[in-house]
Amino acid sequence: PVRGSELCLSVFDALGNPVQIADDVLIYDATGRHPAPSAAAEIAAAGKRVTFVARDPSIAPEMEHHSSITYRKAFAEHNVHVLLEHELVSVSAQDGRRLAVLRHLLTGRELSTTHSQIIVEHGTIPVNGLFDELRLLSVNDGATEIASLIGPAPLRERAPNGFELHRIGDAVSSRSVHAAMLDALRLGLQF
Incomplete structure (x- = not known):
């Protein structure tokens, strides 16, 4: 959804190959979950200059309180510059x-702000081939x-033959591991 996204790295790609991380990085978080602040904390701890930009009014609002505090502390310890309530509109190459x-x-x-590298977290897209x-x-x-x-178990009977197939968690949309666990628990309680 960002013009110039081909000039950016995803958080997954950035953490998968830390050698390619530049010395001056902007990390944009559009989800409020673990990936972006985790990447920012790790990259800043490696001595890189990090600017963390988020759409939300706080760092990591989709996470439990103690995780948010952990990231905020890491940001303070490693001088991560934080811009909240901003969205990334576009990225272009310049010199x-x-x-x-x-x-x-x-x-x-x-x-407008210039950095050696832009890392973006917009969530994931389900890979549905096997499903x-x-x-x-x-x-x-x-x-x-x-x-x-919803309701007390057992909620319905199992099919006498064959198997049921259900998509949960990130197989449905970009969601946290907690959402997948809740889906799995609800499905498991049915029988």
């Missing part, structure tokens, strides 16, 4: 560096009856 245009979400004011292959073979056609996940 071998990256020009990021940020927009304040409350005022609409734009800010799509198995869906037609399943007795429920891969559909989960949401209403059957």
